[in-house]
Amino acid sequence: MAEWLGVSGLMAALARRSHVVAHGAAGVTTAPEFVRRVAAWRQAFTAAPGKSWALYIESTTEFAAALFGAWHAGKHVVLPGDTRAETLAALRERADGCAGELPDGLWPQAWVEPADSMDWPALASRDTLVTMFTSGSTGAPGAIVKHLSQLDAEVQALQEAFGAALPAQVRVLATVSHQHIYGLLFCVLWPLAAARAMPADRLSFHEEIVRACGDAPALLVTSPAHLRRMPQALDWSAARGVLRTVFSSGGPLPPEAAADALRHLGQAPIEVFGSSETGGIAWRQRARHEDRWTPLPGVQWRLQDGFLAVCSAHLPDDGWFQCADHVLPAADGGFTLAGRADRIVKIEEKRVSLTQVEQALAASPLVREARVVLLELDVGTRLGAVVVPSESGAAMLAGQGRAALLAALRARLGDAVDAVALPRRWSFAEALPCNAQGKTTQAMLRDVFRRVLPAVRWQAAHAAQDALSAAAELEVCEDLAVFDGHFPGSPIVPGVAQVDWVMALAPERLPVPPRARFRRIEILKFQAVITPGTLVHMTLAWQPERSALAFRLSSARGPHASGRIIFGEADV
Known part of the structure; x- marks a missing residue:
């Protein structure tokens, strides 16, 4: 088992060490390199006004450096789960500024060589704060403020529950984001606290997991979304050779997915049950425990009006938190899930x-x-x-x-x-x-349900002259956004939407210049309406000498629309 460095005094410990703190396709990051990067972020945040700062960075290594730099500068860090427009709009009420890959985000001007006199005092457990957001899986994401004491307690619980079984030099591979509580704990705080190499980047595809395995012991931090869809044809032998543990969180893993993971990865996934509000609550391995969940060290639970209620140091106080999960008592002090409360x-x-x-x-x-x-x-x-x-x-x-x-x-x-x-x-x-x-x-x-384009099946071209023509079938499903408001009780595709489909799809198969600008439409005809469920046949012909696109939309009911769109050079 690796030496325990902890979270609050981590930077002082790293300043005296030289081990690898992160690994990835681009190489490794050592403790001295990481400390220099944290110092740069600390300097940048110290010079920045305001208390609360939103932080979003895809690279786990850079994110970790920015997080500890902000904390050591006395900042309250706000972690958006993504960079969607509605997420960014909500940040305006919670953050005094943005850092990293957010609009107008703060970045250090240069690396800093910490002076010998630069001290790294232990972070105050109650005054070091981070705001995280619920996943939004059952409603709008909600903001949750976490004290470092809560995060530190949960990291120690994970170490107590699973640390002894992990090799000292095990590397962490991850398919989940550190912007959420699960990834923050398993991919950043726990590896750093245990002097373990955290992942530099997140892996998105199964093929990347296999390539990243290498030949040294590793553990995989993933989710049911990845474990439910493991390709049968992929050669998983490299993963089976090095993986020592597989963690999964984000929802219960179906039995067939757990069995697939054991077969492909050589490890029965350790599922961790919890939420952003409660932190980790319990764990299980289906191969050993079937449906029974075992509380994590330090977590108490009880039935409260038929619901699960928990008490632990992962919560902001000593009170009991009632979850939205129905549970039943099981052997050895554990429980089984019996469904969530109705939404x-x-x-x-x-x-x-x-x-x-x-x-x-x-x-x-x-x-x-x-x-x-x-x-x-x-x-x-x-x-x-x-x-x-x-x-x-x-x-x-x-x-x-x-x-x-x-x-x-x-x-x-x-x-x-x-x-x-x-x-x-x-x-x-x-x-x-x-x-x-x-x-x-x-x-x-x-x-x-905001889709505006129908599903497209292009027909194969058969001759050289077909480079200027194309044909496709358009599946006009009732869930297309173009039907909203057109018209209640009798939905039809508006004519302007039909023309927009043609203009949007034609460049996929025809040499319509990317800078071509719409000028006008000639000989436009709408012969019959297009209703939900119609399979539309679209034919296109590009006329380069005129910069014109001729189109025709038809179905088994006959012609629907035709015309010729004239383009010109884009205005400069």
Whole structure:
């Protein structure tokens, strides 16, 4: 087991050491190099006015240096989970300035060679603060202020629970982001406190995990989103040879995913259960514990009105925190999860349980996973459903089409939920959208239904002259945003949207100059409306001598639209 450096006095300890603190494709970072970088950030933050500073940096090494630099400059660090426009807008009320890869972000002007006189006093456990945000998986992200004492206590609990089983020189590989509590603890604070090499960068793809394994012992910090979709054809032998532990958090891991991970990676994942509010609560390995969760060291739990309540040093005070999870007592002081409390919303003054709708969809043999989200449509607030079909559902979608699958799912829901709870928008996907923590947020689900372009299947070109022509089938699904407001009860694709589709898709296959500027449309005809569920055949022809794009949209019902778009050189 590696020497324990702790968190509050980490920088003073690193100033006396020379071990590797981070590793990545670009090489390693030693303790002296890291201390110089922290000193540079400390100097930059000390010179910056204001108390609260938002910080976002993709590189884990640079992020860690900036975090400790800000803390040693007395700053309260605010960690946005992403750089979405709505996230940045919310930061304006919480931060006096931005650092790193945020708009107008602060960066050190140069590396600093710390003077021998530069001291690194221990960070004050109650005055060193970081604001983090909940994932937004069950609603809008909420801000949570953490004291260093809470983070330090959780890091020590992780070391007590798992540290003895890890080799001293084990490297950390990660697919999750340090901007959230799970990644901050497992990829930054715990490795640094245990004199272990943290990851320089986050791995996004399974192939990157295999390449990063190398030949030295490693542990993998990941999420169910990655472990549920492990490619069977990928050669995992390199991972099996070096991985000593696999951690997963962000949601319970399905039994089949846990079995896949054990087969491919050679390790049964250690699942860590908790939340941004509570920190880590409990852990399990399905291969040993099945559904039973064991509390982490120092965590007490009890049943409170049928819900899980916890008390630990990971919380801001000594009180009990009631979670939204139903639990049942299990052997050896553990518990099993029995579902979350219903998420209740009102639609047309009727109470609708989002949980009930999702459970009814997931109970269908045609569905592998399903999530629903509230959408503001022209008819008012309604539900949208993002569905990952099962093998049988995917077969129905491919063989009988979208309408057949929709009819089957609506019939299933019709027996289980009120008519007002039937989703008005549907999207079928190979996997649920997820963020760097493997969480599916409400914002990401809403983004699914903001699509403006239909699904496109381009037809193969057969001759040299086809370089100036192209054809494709457009699947006009009812979840396209262009149907909002056009028109309630009788949705159609607006003519301007049809022209926009042509202009947006043509450069994918034709040599339309990237700087071409729209001038006018000639011989434009709209012969028939396009409604949801229509399979539209689009033909395009680029006429370079005229800088013109001829198009025609048709379907089994006949022609819908045609015309010629004239372009010119872009204005300078």
